[in-house]
Amino acid sequence: MSCVDKFVDQIIKADNDYQEMDRVYLYNRICALVGDNNHLEADDTKEALIKTAIQNKKIEDSQTAKEILNDQLMDFVTPLPSRVNHKFWNLYQKNPTDAIKYFYQMSQDNDYIKVKAIAKNISYQVATDYGNLEITINLSKPEKDPKAIATAGKTKQTGYPKCQLCLENEGYLGRLGYPARSNHRVIRFTLGGETWGFQYSPYAYFKEHAIFLNTTHKPMIINQHTFNNLIEIIKIFPNYFVGSNADLPIVGGSMLSHDHYQGGRHTFPMMKAPIDRQIEIDVDGVSAGIVKWPLSTIRLTSKDPEELVKAATLIHQHWMNYSDESVDIRSHSGEIRHHTVTPIAYRQDENYVMDIVLRDNQTSAKYPDGIFHPHKDVQHIKKENIGLIEVMGRAILPARLKTELKEVERYLLDQPNQMAQYHKTWADQLKQKYEFTTDNVEKIVDKETGLVFNRVLEDAGVFKWNTQGQAAFDKFIRSLQ
DSSP, X not given: OOHHHHHHHHHHHSSSSOOGGGHHHHHHHHHHHHOSOOOOOOSSHHHHHHHHHHHTTSSOSSHHHHHHHHHHHHHTTSOOHHHHHHHHHHHHHHOHHHHHHHHHHHHHHTTSSOHHHHTTOEEEEEEETTEXXXXXXXXXXXXXXXXXXXXXXXXXOOOOSSSTTSGGGTTOOOBTTBOOOTTOOOEEEEETTEEEEEEEOTTOSSTTOEEEEESSOOOOOOSHHXXXXXXXXXXXSTTOEEEOOBSSTTTBOSOOSSOEEEEESOOOHHHHOOEEEEEOOSSTTOEEEEESSSSOEEEEEESOHHHHHHHHHHHHHHHHTOOBGGGTBOSEETTEEOEEEEEEXXXXXXXXXXXXXXXXXXOOSSOTTOTXXXXXXXXXXXXXXXXXXXXXXXXXXXXXXXXXXXXXXXXXXXOOOOOOGGGHHHHHHHHHHOOOOTTTHHHHHHHHHHHHHHHHHHHHOSSOSXXXXXXXXXXHHHHTO
């Protein structure tokens, strides 16, 4: 049996609209993509089809071309958007958990969520004063295709879709420098009087990593409407947390141009962190406390979601114009705003919880990358923005570290190595601290990498965990009254 015949069998057996009568039609549609000479056999039918297409010169042997064809093929086993939405909401009426389970499983089965690639990520935990932090080295996203980069630079950009979070990505073929999305599906729902979409992240950073996106392309903004939206989402998806990146450069995420939130089924280290001290807040039915966490976080808890939104709005509005020069906190430089928050909402039994993380994106001569951003001495491990996921205690470290840290280990063992120069100061400090052996070096480097991430988060905290910083935090809390 040819790889095309085997794939046609898979399509007909899949949960979509194709039936046995469609066999000839499907065979010809697949041949149009991979070529008529298709007798190659392999355990992985999809891989065999891609190899067949290359042999038949239907596509180039390039990363971009293979990704586009892969998603075109998987589109055949994926129901149409209307059918996916119809089934999701029918299931939801009976049991929301079943609806979410269906959509998540479908997004894995059709290879939209890159399960095999995600499995390559390195992940472990490191104990700190704030609890166990989660360290991941992100190896799932494919390296940039040099040919694609070169060609994309010469290619006229159409501006469609406007960005990778736009609804217009659903079913989009893909192109050089822009991901394939033929097998992409989005669940529509109403949020705050607008139509929003619910999808999963192709390269998930945690379990059921979901994205909630505005179907209108407009910039992110944090305000009372945001807090309302977050609460509404955890009502619709009660087993998920949801949070928003901050809406300013440096402290925001990588996609500020499109209003969206992230969520999923994961309990992050910050969510496990205890309250250090209770605080008074002038909103009925809301308890509040300062969280023992490196970033300055106020936890609000209430059975009344409307009162919770009031409390979050009170803190946000006050922080937007709050300054304390004694600890380098300034809300504005002239007309330029520096303050915002990273809000995270989730359920705990009958309670609604919202963690409000205070953010400040100032720069200075001493800290040109950001006063409350990873400082130079930790940028050999992490120099990118500290967004929502990392705020909550899960490091997304660059793929370069997989090989670079092995070279650090060789350096620490006095073996021949090609360690990057920017790791040398850190590595020399480790040499002073430990006696290294081949048995312990990897474990120690993993631990110390986690402790660097701990410092990264401390750098991002506006009120430091020292006497001066916490006194300043208490002063801010008193000013709320």
